[in-house]
Amino acid sequence: MVVEDDPFLGLLVKELFENRGYEATLFKDGERAFKGFCEIQPDLCVLDVMLPIKDGFSLAEEIRTTDSNVPIVFLTAKSMTEDVVKGFQIGANDYVKKPFSMEELLVRVESILKREKGIGKLESSEVSYQFGIIDFNYTYQQISVGDMHKSLTSREADLLKILCEQRNQLVNRKLILVKLWGDDSFFNGRSLDVFITKLRKLLKAEERLQIQTVRGEGYRLVFAD
Incomplete structure (x- = not known):
């Protein structure tokens, strides 16, 4: 699940994952994103912090009340130490600062998904x-x-x-x-x-x-x- 209010960047990230064979759903605000999360139960969430209606931190906190395991990656222009710390305190798995390369985002996401596959072994x-x-x-x-x-x-x-x-x-x-x-x-x-x-x-x-x-x-x- 991708949540990004910038339509151009949102489509780029969505297409990035789809081109790698993943199914990606794009939302443009935090409120709709949470409803979508409850419906589709994604394997990973990429969240922008500065979102309309409900910001990314609030969205992540809501997600964590229903699912404590789904990986969360924050995608944001914010680089203040307090914001980075807050993201990890909420339960983020990673934090990618804008501007970023699509390759960097893909590597970070696939690294997280690879670790997650270890769950459920014999x-x-x-x-x-x-x-x-x-x-x-x-x-x-x-x-x-x-x-x-x-x-x-x-x-x-x-x-x-x-x-x-x-x-x-x-x-x-x-x-x-x-x-x-x-x-x-x-x-x-x-x-x-x-x-x-x-x-x-x-x-x-x-x-x-x-x-x-x-x-x-x-x-x-x-x-x-």
Whole structure:
């Protein structure tokens, strides 16, 4: 699903995906887009932030109340740090700033879709980590505490997996940024800070499990057995 009020750009993005074999539906305002989302249940949403009637942030928040897993990519001219952070706090998977190349957008979207295909694998191939009362299932992108389950975005799951794989070891901040975001720019660094904060909140149910910040270096996932 593509939501863009600029008719020319909207058609370009729609045709970009259709030419790659995807089915794309275009909406020009946030209100109609949410109704359309509920009807078509898309596999991914590309949302402009500056939309008439209902802006992209509000639309994304509404989408997240009905679907916590569908990938969301913000497409916007906004580049203020606060806007980038807000997008990821809402639950965005990626953030593409205008002007952008169509190839860049396509690569980012297909990268997200490729990660999403990992969901639903056979049980024998599941990747999961147990830390006391917390179970992190990477395959299904989910954190469980007893009967309570919380879905993660693809990038949240990827970040937590990196930390789990290096349990009790320092993971370099730049390495994380390059691996998950493609570069260690200031804006991506602020996004990483938001993701770490969200993961800490999700893991706080287990007192023995902590994500420690090593200033100027990176992070360490520590679990006291």
